[in-house]
Amino acid sequence: MTEPDSTPAPTSALPPPAEIVFPEGLVGLPGLVHHGLSVVPDSALYELASRDNPTFGVIAAVADRIKPGFTKKLRERGLINEGEWVLAILAVHGEPPAVTANLAGPLVLDMKNATARQLVLEDPEFRLQEPVVEPT
Amino acid sequence: MLVLTRRPNQALRVGANIEIRVVRIEGDRVVLGIVAPRHVAVVRSELVEEVSGEVRGAADARAKLRVMLAPLQAAGADVSDPNDDPGVA
Numbered sequence: 001m002t003e004p005d006s007t008p009a010p011t012s013a014l015p016p017p018a019e020i021v022f023p024e025g026l027v028g029l030p031g032l033v034h035h036g037l038s039v040v041p042d043s044a045l046y047e048l049a050s051r052d053n054p055t056f057g058v059i060a061a062v063a064d065r066i067k068p069g070f071t072k073k074l075r076e077r078g079l080i081n082e083g084e085w086v087l088a089i090l091a092v093h094g095e096p097p098a099v100t101a102n103l104a105g106p107l108v109l110d111m112k113n114a115t116a117r118q119l120v121l122e123d124p125e126f127r128l129q130e131p132v133v134e135p136t
Numbered sequence: 137m138l139v140l141t142r143r144p145n146q147a148l149r150v151g152a153n154i155e156i157r158v159v160r161i162e163g164d165r166v167v168l169g170i171v172a173p174r175h176v177a178v179v180r181s182e183l184v185e186e187v188s189g190e191v192r193g194a195a196d197a198r199a200k201l202r203v204m205l206a207p208l209q210a211a212g213a214d215v216s217d218p219n220d221d222p223g224v225a
Contacts, residue, residue, distance in 0.1 A: 026191055027187045029192075040202070043205065058194045059202070059205075077174065079174075090194060091190060092197040097204065099201060099205065102190045102191070104187055118191075120177060120183055120184050122177075122180060128187065
């Protein structure tokens with residue numbers, strides 16, 4: 001476990017595995033407050049694993065890699081602060097299955113304070129199921 | 137629940153900084169205009185439910201997702217390398 005005070009200041013890369021608190025929980029899941037954030041082994045993806053419900057966890061990617069400029073747009077709209085990171089939760093939909101990213105409900109991480117929140121964005125540009133990997 | 141009756145172009149206030157105005161009525165649809173501080177999220181309730189459902193679905197699909205993404209990672213495909221991410225301060 002990484003103590004919040006020892007979490008490095010925001011840089012261009014996400015920090016090592018850390019504990020992070022969503023004071024309001026996730027959208028529709030207010031009880032999921034405490035999470036671990038770790039790198040998925042052998043990947044550049046991140047896993048958010050609930051400490052409050054060990055069966056719950058999601059895999060996420062840096063939102064800007066899914067939609068370039070995403071973080072900048074949120075910052076311009078005053079929705080996130082300087083230095084905060086934005087992740088998009090990945091999911092699987094359709095048949096054949098395809099990977100999608102949730103840009104309508106991004107995760108905003110303040111690693112300096114080890115806190116985070118989930119936004120809900122009312123904007124058709126930010127899709128709930130943004131295609132990441134097309135079906136093969 | 138507080139229930140109020142408003143006509144087109146009439147408004148109501150929520151707290152000191154939020155105004156909700158009835159812009160017009162189109163059949164069974166009411167068009168609302170909302171003025172709120174930037175930090176106040178204004179979203180349709182159904183969108184909140186959709187996002188919540190998507191989060192639950194993502195959690196259920198975690199194992200499947202790992203399997204699907206493995207070949208891409210092995211091939212060096214980059215879906216989320218933040219190391220050169222210009223959008224992150």
